[in-house]
Amino acid sequence: MRKRLKDLHSAEPDEADYLPELVELGVMIGSYRTALGINQEEMAKMIGVSRRTMTKIENGRQTLSLVIFFRIAALFEVRPVYLLQELERVTQRKWGRRWSRKGED
Template sequence: MDIRGLFGANVRRLRRAAGLSQEALAERMGVDRAYISWIETGRQNATLLSLWHASQALNVRPAALLDENQVPVDDQK
């Protein structure tokens, strides 16, 4: 899995765990819902600023979004 896929899978996992829709997360981050979809599917090369905003919106440390040990096997490509 490349870094975009890893980041996206962790965003999806943590978003779902927080009970947030893509739209709700997008609103918290100040981005469009489609941007969240692109991140979660690994099609968007997120910036460090996006990583920071996602971590703040999900109330997690930025490192949690890059943790290889937390991605479910089904989400690994």
């Protein structure tokens, strides 16, 4: 397990390596941002990242730290768990049940 985690963190991702969930999260963030009438540069400043990083987040090419994830949730005035539940709902609808808890297979 440790080797696998090390490989995930040290490898340079290519197009095939991006998690579909990360892409969907980015789309969701972009949709919320647009609905609030905030442009990428404004949101980037609000959460403490560059506009380029904001673009990568919305394209699913940038992982989020918990701090940034919590800042995004606070900006959208939702609980972080709500964003995760919405992500799960969207991904289940799109790809069927992909996530399961231990023992629920």
